[in-house]
Amino acid sequence: MKMMYNASGVRSMKKTLSILLCFVMTVFVLAGCQADSGKKGEPSLLLGFSQIGSESAWRLGNTRDIEEQAENYGVSLMFENANQKQENQIAAIRRFIAYQVDVIAFSPIVEDGWDNVLMEAKEAGIPVILVDRDISTEEEDLTTCLIGADFYKEGVMAGEYLIRKADSLGLEHLNIVEITGTDNSTPMRQRQAGFADAIAGDERMEILESIDGDFIKSRGEECMRSLLEEYGDEIDVVYSHNDEMTLGALPEIEKAGLVPGKDIIIISIDGGQEAIDVLKQGKINCVVECTPKLGKEVMETAIRLKAGEKVEGVIHPEEKVFSDEMNLSEIGPRGY
Numbered sequence: 001m002k003m004m005y006n007a008s009g010v011r012s013m014k015k016t017l018s019i020l021l022c023f024v025m026t027v028f029v030l031a032g033c034q035a036d037s038g039k040k041g042e043p044s045l046l047l048g049f050s051q052i053g054s055e056s057a058w059r060l061g062n063t064r065d066i067e068e069q070a071e072n073y074g075v076s077l078m079f080e081n082a083n084q085k086q087e088n089q090i091a092a093i094r095r096f097i098a099y100q101v102d103v104i105a106f107s108p109i110v111e112d113g114w115d116n117v118l119m120e121a122k123e124a125g126i127p128v129i130l131v132d133r134d135i136s137t138e139e140e141d142l143t144t145c146l147i148g149a150d151f152y153k154e155g156v157m158a159g160e161y162l163i164r165k166a167d168s169l170g171l172e173h174l175n176i177v178e179i180t181g182t183d184n185s186t187p188m189r190q191r192q193a194g195f196a197d198a199i200a201g202d203e204r205m206e207i208l209e210s211i212d213g214d215f216i217k218s219r220g221e222e223c224m225r226s227l228l229e230e231y232g233d234e235i236d237v238v239y240s241h242n243d244e245m246t247l248g249a250l251p252e253i254e255k256a257g258l259v260p261g262k263d264i265i266i267i268s269i270d271g272g273q274e275a276i277d278v279l280k281q282g283k284i285n286c287v288v289e290c291t292p293k294l295g296k297e298v299m300e301t302a303i304r305l306k307a308g309e310k311v312e313g314v315i316h317p318e319e320k321v322f323s324d325e326m327n328l329s330e331i332g333p334r335g336y
């Protein structure tokens with residue numbers, strides 16, 4: 001059948017087509033909004049976040065998670081990396097105050113020395129969230145909450161693993177060396193205290209030396225070299241406060257002709273992918289998990305603070321122990 005169109009027919013067809021096009025475009029725009037919304041529908045908020053640095057795979061994973069969750073929750077993020085310097089963190093917090101951000105979050109590299117800058121934030125009426133690490137202060141209400149791991153419990157879990165390991169091997173005496181994280185930082189203090197308390201009642205355990213490895217791989221390497229020079233094959237256990245330092249220490253043990261995981265029991269903390277792979281190879285015996293995935297809680301807390309709501313004082317994520325006591329093939333990809 002042949003279709004016939006006159007001028008007015010063409011005009012009315014054009015009109016129908018343009019109405020149809022408008023309708024289709026509206027549907028696309030609405031669909032786009034819906035796909036984009038979800039958590040992004042939350043009130044807009046400017047969050048200033050001061051990160052410690054890039055010292056470990058954990059820290060890089062934490063930064064990535066904060067950035068991804070800010071995006072996910074529609075939070076505008078002013079991110080500053082302090083490159084391991086407290087003075088850079090203090091300067092970043094002052095910039096956030098000058099910029100009048102809605103909420104400040106930061107991971108304090110050490111516990112002391114924050115009172116003045118946090119007082120300035122308080123006077124400016126900007127709520128502050130502590131992420132990952134705590135501060136030590138006599139002042140009241142400088143911060144609203146702490147979102148981070150229970151480092152003391154991590155130390156306890158490391159100590160409890162060691163007691164079980166000593167039992168299973170029937171060991172009568174264990175010489176322990178401890179490679180600690182950054183001096184005066186919360187994870188260093190609490191991982192040390194938790195471990196010491198857990199093994200305190202066990203007379204088989206002796207800590208030969210605790211040495212500062214600053215959470216950095218090259219320092220872990222140096223510390224292990226000097227511990228081996230000092231104690232040689234007297235060392236039965238290395239308790240290292242993070243994966244990075246553990247991964248630095250292992251080659252030094254091998255260079256000294258010892259087999260990590262067999263001649264020396266290796267205990268680490270974090271649970272990043274590289275350390276878990278080495279655990280599966282048998283060169284690490286135990287890794288206590290410390291998750292860097294704190295971004296979701298940080299964003300939700302910041303949104304609540306901006307809305308003037310009360311928030312929980314301390315939020316600790318759930319954490320596990322990965323060790324040679326378990327079926328290691330069950331451990332999935334770690335994501336950091």
Ligand code: AHR
Nearest residue numbers: 056058059132187215242
């Ligand atoms: O504060 C958390 C610790 O800091 C992690 O264990 C470590 O890897 C990081 O650098």
